[in-house]
Amino acid sequence: MSRQIDTPDSLSYQFFPVSGGVFTFKVRCGHDAHLALAPAPVEADPMYEVFIGGWENSKSVIRKNRQKPDVVEAPTPGICNAGEFRGFWIRWHDNVIAVGREGEALAFMTHSDPGLFPIQFVGICTGWGASGTWLIDDEPPAAAVSAPMGFSAPMPGGGSGHWVPAEGGNVPPQAVQGGFDGSEQLYIARAQHEGDLVPGKLHPSHGVCYVAYGGGEHGHNQYEVLCDGHGLWVPVNDGNIPANAVQAGNSADGEPLFIGRATHDGTITVGKVQPSHGCCYIPYGGEELAYKEFEIYVEQ
Secondary structure: OEEEEEEOEOOOOEEEEOOOOEEEEEEEOOOOEEEEEEOOOOOOOOOEEEEEEHHHHOEEEEEEOOEEEEEEEEEOOOOOOOOOOEEEEEEEEOOEEEEEEOOOOOOOEEEEOOOOOOOOEEEEEEOOOOOEEEEEEOOOOHHHOOOOOOOOEEOHHHOOOEEEEEEOOOOOOOEOEEEEEOOEEEEEEEEEEOOEEEEEEEEHHHOEEEEEEOOEEEEEOEEEEEEOOOOEEEEOOOOOOOOOEOEEEEOOOOOEEEEEEEEEOOEEEEEEEEHHHOEEEEEEOOEEEEEOOOEEEEOO
16 A cells, blocks of 8 residues: 655655655655655654755765765666656665665665664655655565565566575575585575675574675674575686676675675585675685685576
8 A cells, every 4th residue: 555645845854654674655756856764753863864866866865964975875867757656665774774766676875874773754855846746655565675674575687586584593485505514504695784785694503694794704693585596506717707697785886796605614605796806705714705716696
């Protein structure tokens, strides 16, 4: 169910209570769709603002406490349209705010804030010469977003499989096996870390998904697991990423991250493939280890 709300050219927010860490909506406006994320239904600090299609529909930003410089800026020419509804999602989880388009698994803006306040209300408005009509989802659909825990999302690009939220070492039904450590099966998983959405390994007996980042191995109690996938592992030569490689995440600056694995110390360990680095990084023994020879997970 969704409700329609009209916003005049006023830059005055209308606030609505939210829960579950996600807000999905459609908006029809020529430019400057503004949203406020706040702990209370008032325009006051602390507050994050998301401007979609600002600066004559040329870019979008995330701003904290109404202060410049903006914490995130992304070129988004033509993202709003006065003649049709455009869908978006905003999620906040594990101290990360992410903004994306309806039907796209990856965010076009993300921001990490270790001191993120509880977001209980979202405000909407339009301005700078634009009025708008909004369709606000009362219950966001499961496939609307890729990473907020509590939703199951399809694979990017429409491939087989979907991501299922889990925590504490729990393995959802039909989880895709990715490797092993001794006699224990490891699974393909991913988690948010420092603004990145990072593929890694679910180690059930440890109760976490491990991801590789910044030279270290980082465990996350909340994660998503790839389920019902029917892909293949293929070797990578000279860092060339196959066209059918499964994109499972992205860096904070927007670089796609893929699912890889490498053999290390008697294990087969799942990690992330970062194309610009030409290697697969695996999390192991508290470290981030780089492998030039690895396998990558591809769609059949």
